[in-house]
Amino acid sequence: MSKPIRSAVRPQKFSDERFYDRVGFLLCRKVASFRPAVIHADHHDGMGCTPTCLADRPVTSRGIPFLYVERPTLVPSGRRFVSTMTFAFARRIQHAPASFLGELFRVSSDPSIISFAGGLPSSALIDTGGLSDAARDVFDTDPRTALQYSTTDGYRPLREYIAARYRKRLGIPATADEIQITNGSQQCLDLFAKIFLNPGDRVGMERPGYLGAIEAFSLYEPEFTAVPLDHEGPDPGAFSKMMRETPVKFFYGIPNSQNPSGCTYSQDRRREIAEMLKGTSTVFYEDDAFGELFFDGKPRLPVKRFLPGNAVISGSFSKTTAPGMRIGWLYAPPEILPAFNTAKQAADLHSNFLCQQILHRYLTTNDLDCHIRKIIAVYSRQCRLMCDLFDDLMPALSHTTPEGGMFLTATLPAGLHAMKVFEEGIRQKVAVLPGMPFFVDGGGTDTIRLNFSNADEEKITEGMHRLAGVISGLS
Numbered sequence: 001m002s003k004p005i006r007s008a009v010r011p012q013k014f015s016d017e018r019f020y021d022r023v024g025f026l027l028c029r030k031v032a033s034f035r036p037a038v039i040h041a042d043h044h045d046g047m048g049c050t051p052t053c054l055a056d057r058p059v060t061s062r063g064i065p066f067l068y069v070e071r072p073t074l075v076p077s078g079r080r081f082v083s084t085m086t087f088a089f090a091r092r093i094q095h096a097p098a099s100f101l102g103e104l105f106r107v108s109s110d111p112s113i114i115s116f117a118g119g120l121p122s123s124a125l126i127d128t129g130g131l132s133d134a135a136r137d138v139f140d141t142d143p144r145t146a147l148q149y150s151t152t153d154g155y156r157p158l159r160e161y162i163a164a165r166y167r168k169r170l171g172i173p174a175t176a177d178e179i180q181i182t183n184g185s186q187q188c189l190d191l192f193a194k195i196f197l198n199p200g201d202r203v204g205m206e207r208p209g210y211l212g213a214i215e216a217f218s219l220y221e222p223e224f225t226a227v228p229l230d231h232e233g234p235d236p237g238a239f240s241k242m243m244r245e246t247p248v249k250f251f252y253g254i255p256n257s258q259n260p261s262g263c264t265y266s267q268d269r270r271r272e273i274a275e276m277l278k279g280t281s282t283v284f285y286e287d288d289a290f291g292e293l294f295f296d297g298k299p300r301l302p303v304k305r306f307l308p309g310n311a312v313i314s315g316s317f318s319k320t321t322a323p324g325m326r327i328g329w330l331y332a333p334p335e336i337l338p339a340f341n342t343a344k345q346a347a348d349l350h351s352n353f354l355c356q357q358i359l360h361r362y363l364t365t366n367d368l369d370c371h372i373r374k375i376i377a378v379y380s381r382q383c384r385l386m387c388d389l390f391d392d393l394m395p396a397l398s399h400t401t402p403e404g405g406m407f408l409t410a411t412l413p414a415g416l417h418a419m420k421v422f423e424e425g426i427r428q429k430v431a432v433l434p435g436m437p438f439f440v441d442g443g444g445t446d447t448i449r450l451n452f453s454n455a456d457e458e459k460i461t462e463g464m465h466r467l468a469g470v471i472s473g474l475s
């Protein structure tokens with residue numbers, strides 16, 4: 001029998017912002033001993049709603065009702081939302097804060113809204129001509145093989161290309177045998193967590209951390225230890241405390257132009273982190289989604305360079321070539337790769353073989369470095385413009401100044417809630433992403449993430465003026 005959990009959420013009218021606060025965060029994080037069976041908004045007049053949460057029975061582990069409580073705030077006026085969790089979903093899905101972004105993106109998909117909330121690379125910089133020539137070549141050469149099943153580890157010539165690029169760019173002795181092709185680097189996060197985590201195991205995360213990783217890992221029901229980032233990387237004191245007090249199976253970090261902060265680890269910090277991990281069984285998971293996108297064109301040495309035995313790197317062609325091809329990879333020591341390969345085979349047999357061949361043909365008949373130079377020239381201009389406009393128009397905010405990548409984070413003036421900025425932003429046709437979902441241990445209500453890769457300079461200028469209007473109206 002379902003029983004109301006009115007002690008957690010009283011049936012009173014909340015503003016949308018308070019609804020998020022009270023239900024989406026307070027309930028999720030602090031009163032998470034209840035699993036919501038049915039959550040609905042009895043009333044929604046466009047300004048707020050009256051939530052009623054029903055729990056079928058208390059549960060002891062962290063049930064995260066995020067998924068189900070977000071939607072009532074977004075239903076059109078007067079419509080009643082009912083989420084009937086009548087199916088016996090596994091506990092792991094209740095750990096996934098998955099729909100938060102989906103809903104925000106849906107709200108900001110209105111073409112009149114200038115969106116800095118998403119995370120897309122620039123569509124204008126995808127080399128459609130080069131890729132269509134490569135596709136034609138593959139079809140003209142051996143289409144029957146190209147369209148056949150293939151091996152789990154991936155198209156060997158592509159793995160050799162990736163290994164050779166590590167050797168050339170970073171001077172690390174990678175071989176094709178250490179590379180596993182995946183369906184985007186996002187799949188690495190899922191499969192890596194799948195082979196390492198039992199429920200309750202600990203994972204170390206940057207604070208703030210990449211939301212896609214939080215989502216992927218959450219499905220395996222870990223406990224997170226968050227290590228704050230400063231401008232040089234993970235705080236060494238907090239990192240060493242984590243290693244002493246709450247040893248983690250792996251630490252997940254993005255040393256190059258982190259998402260969401262834009263922070264890049266200094267070389268010294270990379271060494272320091274590697275030193276702390278040496279001789280332990282903790283793996284450093286190095287997500288290198290943005291390592292090719294430094295505005296100065298210079299690569300930074302990966303942590304794996306200082307920790308070859310227990311570091312893995314995930315990489316991706318999404319930001320340098322085309323995200324829709326969904327080609328990424330894991331570069332890992334031979335002790336890890338067989339387990340990863342087994343999980344990959346069970347998940348999908350192999351990544352799209354046709355796309356792997358098209359991509360390889362493209363990479364070997366075009367100059368990738370030259371293409372990347374074009375991308376970083378554009379992103380660096382857009383990033384500088386966004387930073388300058390913050391400084392000129394919104395001096396009360398502080399912001400990170402990325403050396404590369406696609407994102408920066410801004411900190412709001414004291415007392416201003418990121419959800420308010422998001423909601424007022426939507427009204428004034430500019431979307432930013434509230435920082436809270438990037439914080440595994442709560443917080444981030446005074447931060448917003450902005451993407452600078454997918455809006456041209458004209459849009460950035462107009463969008464930042466709109467944002468300045470939002471901030472001054474709310475301050």
Ligand SMILES: Cc1ncc(COP(=O)(O)O)c(C=O)c1O
Pocket residue numbers: 119183184185186187210212254259287289315316317318323326327328
């Ligand atoms: C830090 C980071 N890692 C991984 C990914 C996943 O990218 P993909 O699966 O396209 O390689 C993203 C996507 O934006 C990202 O920002």
